[in-house]
Amino acid sequence: MNRQVWIIAGALTAVVLLALLGLSSFVKSRDLKQVQAELERSATGLEQARAAQVKGEAEVAELREKLAESQARTQELEQEKEAVSQSHKSLEDELRATLESKDVAISQLQGKLTVSILDRILFDSGEAELRPDGATVLRKVAGVLAQHPNLKTHVIGHTDNVPIRAGGRSRFASNWELSTARALAAVRFLTEQAGVDPRRVGAVGYGEFRPVADNATPEGRARNRRIAITILPDELAGADTVPTATTNAPALIPPPAPPTEGVVPPLTK
Numbered sequence: 001m002n003r004q005v006w007i008i009a010g011a012l013t014a015v016v017l018l019a020l021l022g023l024s025s026f027v028k029s030r031d032l033k034q035v036q037a038e039l040e041r042s043a044t045g046l047e048q049a050r051a052a053q054v055k056g057e058a059e060v061a062e063l064r065e066k067l068a069e070s071q072a073r074t075q076e077l078e079q080e081k082e083a084v085s086q087s088h089k090s091l092e093d094e095l096r097a098t099l100e101s102k103d104v105a106i107s108q109l110q111g112k113l114t115v116s117i118l119d120r121i122l123f124d125s126g127e128a129e130l131r132p133d134g135a136t137v138l139r140k141v142a143g144v145l146a147q148h149p150n151l152k153t154h155v156i157g158h159t160d161n162v163p164i165r166a167g168g169r170s171r172f173a174s175n176w177e178l179s180t181a182r183a184l185a186a187v188r189f190l191t192e193q194a195g196v197d198p199r200r201v202g203a204v205g206y207g208e209f210r211p212v213a214d215n216a217t218p219e220g221r222a223r224n225r226r227i228a229i230t231i232l233p234d235e236l237a238g239a240d241t242v243p244t245a246t247t248n249a250p251a252l253i254p255p256p257a258p259p260t261e262g263v264v265p266p267l268t269k
Contacts, residue, residue, distance in 0.1 A: 156205070156206060
């Protein structure tokens, strides 16, 4: 009897042990799968982090390259600006040395260099035919412009406010026509006789409407009767000021307003 009990007890013990071993194996297998899953998730996250790092490094390198290009372009623009400034200063000095007198004045305003010539040196009263003294001045202007081929030139005619008498000897109907005809006469001389490229020149007449002095006095009216030659670079001239290669005559273009004061020195008595 005791022997059977021991056999049964041993068998039950063996069954319990086997069950415990199986349960332990199951738990270990389940833990191992969880660990493997965690490792796989970690590996995936690591790969994503590495990919993001590589992408970030590439973006940083691209930004650095763009920054270097921007800095180089900024430096280039500064150098160009300095070169333009030096060229403009050189042009102003040349014009002052060559032209400035009681009848010719040089002024600079907002990047535009203006040569103002009183009409008495260029034309007879009420006429638009260039006088010899005026041709000499314009030839000097052309000689200076030849040293600066990238600049554009606007020739602007101005008059005083004294009306042209209807039915008089003048062939001009108003100060508009007179100022425009004088500007064109100056342009034709510059381009046809003094060698200035026609594509660099434009002409316009403002008549009596942009005075620099009081028309109530003879001196003021004399200062208002003038030709203003405004010289400016391409970026200020505007794209529409450049005619096609087949253009044979200067274009009529409205230039920026010339300085409104200090253009011409007071006349001497």
